Amino acid sequence: MTLAYLTSSAFASQLINLCAAILLLLGFAMLAQRRVLSLINLFMMQGLVLCTSTLIVAITTHQPHLYWSAGLTFLLKVLALPYILHRLIRRLSVKWDIETLLNIPTTMLIGIFLVIIAFNVAQPISLLSGTITRATIGIALACVLLSFLMMITRSKAVPQVIAFLAMENALFFAATSATYGMPMVVELGIALDVLVGMVILAVFFFQIREQFDSLDIRHMEKVHEE
Template identity: 85%
Template sequence: MSQSLINLLPFSGQVINLCAALMLLLGFAMLAQRRVLTLINLFMMQGLVLFVSTLVVALTTNQSHLLWSAGLTLTLKVIALPYILHRLIRRLSVKWDIETLLNIPTTMLVGIVLVVIAFNVAQPISQLSGTITRSTIGIALACVLLSFLMMITRSKAVPQVVAFLAMENGLFFAATSATYGMPMVVELGIALDVMVGMVILGVFFFQIRQQFDSLDTRHMERIKEE
């Protein structure tokens, strides 16, 4: 390892840890958020933090494929997906607050328990990992669990989709923390799947709204029961 890289490690490690802390804080902010527009903006900020973290790891470790990953993250998570989501909610005239199946204090308490579980599960994995980002594996897993909790405690379709996208952010952050990311072919495939999925979900939103005059997914459960 070169002397210049050794000198970079302390500062880059601090930046990566700061990004990890911001990812976790944004995860809790999204979990407690009641407004759809603010939720999308928080998702965009999470994507921006993920972009910065990936870029720092790429420049510090000379992992050139992570530069492409950072570019994909910026294009997809910070620009394209928030733009598509904003257009969808404008077209659907979505102005309501987010309905939760649990009240916010209870949801936050469950989230704290999930963070504790994530850190305990990730501890042996961190000891086996040899990356400079191994200390953030627990936070990455916590972000995944918080996003999953957000997805199952929301009754509207749009917040559930945002939670699913935030979960993908957590998974990518975990991959970067544990093994310096996934192969480029896999990342491109995931990016394509996400974009195609957003198009399909956009059509799905309009169909739900046209059929039920609402985006509450519980209407579909009632049809199944009938």
């Protein structure tokens, strides 16, 4: 297999489609996951696939800022955030299974329905795009919707935060699919916002745990009602 074939648009498109398919499978795996540690590991795998996809686009399109994006994704989504989340759940002594507002089969069926909607919505957008990643726009939108579904069907604070971070991953993948990514300054700003947000949420978790001896956000709803 020659280097020219490896760097060709057709082969790169196949690799990117493979990464997109893995991201979608990881989205469903996160949606069905009941263990918080496994959920963090799936989020880390999602970041690794996202980094790989961005690197493939960078090599194929020869856009230097995408190399920085891939490196930043690896540092933030594969190393920093999973490490912070693991430290956080150890400090909070989180050992429970993830509680869902809907049972897993029902949630998965809703997820499949959302994927169908995402592909139908993204089809006209894909036709207008001229990037080699245009075929993955539907999967990117589907990953966003699956992350949103995971966020609203979890009753604990930590899984909801992981769902929010997974949604940010999907939005980044959608940006890469539609326009070959965002300007570097914007990406650095988003990375800083995510890190600062994680610090704030960590403090928020400790406050909830201290106040209610639990991370179930339904306790906060009861306080609001009172």
